[in-house]
Amino acid sequence: MTCAEAFHAYALRSLGIGERLLPRAEISLCEQVVLIGSGMIWNVYFGALALLLGFSFAVALAVAKNTPARLIRKPAEWFIFVFRGSPLFIQFFMAYEAFVMLPNLGVDFTLFGTEFTAETRWLARAWLGALLVLFCNTSAYTAEIFYGALRAVPRGDLEAADAYGLSGWKKFRRITFPTMLRLAWPGYTNEAIFLFHATALIFFSSFPAFQQRGDALYYANYFADRTFNPFVPYPIVAVYFVVLTLGIIALFGAANARLNRHLPAERRQRLRIRPQIIR
Amino acid sequence: MFEFCTDPSTLDTIPWLGCYLTNGAHLLFYRSFLVVFALLALTAPTALAFGFAAAAASRSHIAPLAWLGKLYTAMVRGVPDIVFFLFFVLVLDQGIEYLRHQIVCPDWTEDIRQGANFLVCPEARTPSGNAPQWVHKTYGFALAVFTYAIVFGAFCGNVLFGAMRAVPRPQLETAEAYGMSRRQVFWRVLVPQMWVYALPGLSNIWMILIKATPLLFLLGIQDIVYWARELGGSRTSAYQYPHPDWRFWYFLGLLIFYLAFTKLSEVALARLSARLSRGQATAAGEEMRKAAI
Secondary structure (H helix, E strand, C coil): HHHHHHHHCCCCCHHCCCCCCCCCCCCCCCHHHHHHHHHHHHHHHHHHHHHHHHHHHHHHHHHHHHCCCCCHHHHHHHHHHHHHHHHHHHHHHHHHHHHCCCCCEEECCCCHHHHHEHHHHHHCHHHHHHHHHHHHHHHHHHHHHHHHHHHHHHHHHHHHHHHHCCCCHHHHHHHHHHHHHHHHHHHHHHHHHHHHHHHHHHHHHHHCCHHCCHHHHHHHHHHHHHHCCCCHHHHHHHHHHHHHHHHHHHHHHHHHHHHHHCCHHCCCCCCCCCCCCCC | HHHHHHHHHHHHHHHHHHHHHHHHHHHHHHHHHHHHHHHHHHHHHHHHHHHHHHHHHHHCCCHHHHHHHHHHHHHHCCCCCHHHHHHHHHHHHHHHHHHHHHHHHHCCCCCCCCCCCCCCCCCCCCCCCCHHHHHHHHHHHHHHHHHHHHHHHHHHHHHHHHHHHHHHHHHHHHHHHCCCCHHHHHHHHHHHEEEEHHHHHHHHHHHHHHHHHHHHHHHHHHHHHHHHHHHHHHHHHCCCCCCCCHHHHHHHHHHHHHHHHHHHHHHHHHHHHHHCCCCCCCHHHHHHHHHHH
């Protein structure tokens, strides 16, 4: 099989498009690169969506944890504690078992004028169930980072806001939130990187890869088992993830520069990538 | 275990549960918690040693050694740790067999890699095919510990390297002014002082390590995740203790175990941090000094 043929057959294999059978005997390097790259679609899907959806929830959680009212603070604290204190691997297992136990229900709803049926059995599929777990997990980790940043917002800034007559929502939106985001950004970048790394766990926990549509590591593991040679597929995954990591750093670095653009150069926070948070 | 357990089908709920939770398979399940603790107890010091070696190497004046140390500590930044877990276990296994193959049967002429197979001479099989079961298990466990130590050693190396740089420069200069050699400065001034700077990072790694222990399951070890899945699966009436699919509850138990464990570690590490801050030239140490006056 030539490289072009391999690309044609397997480039979208992880979505179920293309050749149905995975390569068996005589596995070429091209097939490995293409198929593992195809699996990366899922890693990016889970990581990007969980990050996007998790952001607003994390802000809400951080604000809730920073509230003096017990009734609001305690649930946020517990949520963060449960998802940060337990291994993501176990969370995946537990969520899957819980979703399997759910009764099969269909909920009809209308979106843009068309009728849809949301079914509970989707939750037992990786694309929704695992996404939900990742969403909760990243929200908890991010909320802790944001909470730390909220506590670190300079008092002078808040007093200045009061002096200008800002209060409530306006004060939060104009003063507290931007400063919090700026302070939290380096930590948040780390979180984003390790969230993408955590997506590699999904098909190794309980969520089954339906019709062998898996992520990058799923295919790499498949090749390593087939060829009994770990020296090709795993480095391919590693290269893909390093490229992804560099992409995230570039993206978040640009955002960091924008968040800090009003500060004199030497007071700007630099992004430092530290392996802090692996679940 | 108890005498009344001979015929569980006649029992009420609570004694039934008592019998169920103390049957043979469950005792194996409880014992597998020891596997987790054993892994932690063996990995933590090994990883710390690896990390220390890596950090010391990164500071070396011999360029190749410094590169090696930096490469090792940099390796964990861009790639998910689970890739390393899956990779190293296979590589170590094959590496050991290959080395033994070279030593034990030097006149073996066939290729080791034949298509999709990895064939070494029968004497080089590790552990040998007729070895008892416990040897196989111990070997697998040792490979897992070593893999964990490699990955977490790289994390520790990162933290310790940062901590060594955080020790105030004047301290080292003073030591040099007293005529200490590089080695003496390293062992007598730098190493004793770096721990307080390393502690936040190391406690982080400890938490990560605790939360990485369920991955043992992926390395083929019969750990708590394995037993939770095994025992939780539904049992028909052909079994002594029939029950529906209870895996959710087993995993809930594991979740609570990990939550308690991380919480306990957090408290212990906070105490340790306070202990190490005593008399140090850091903000925490200064606070303690003021509080004591």
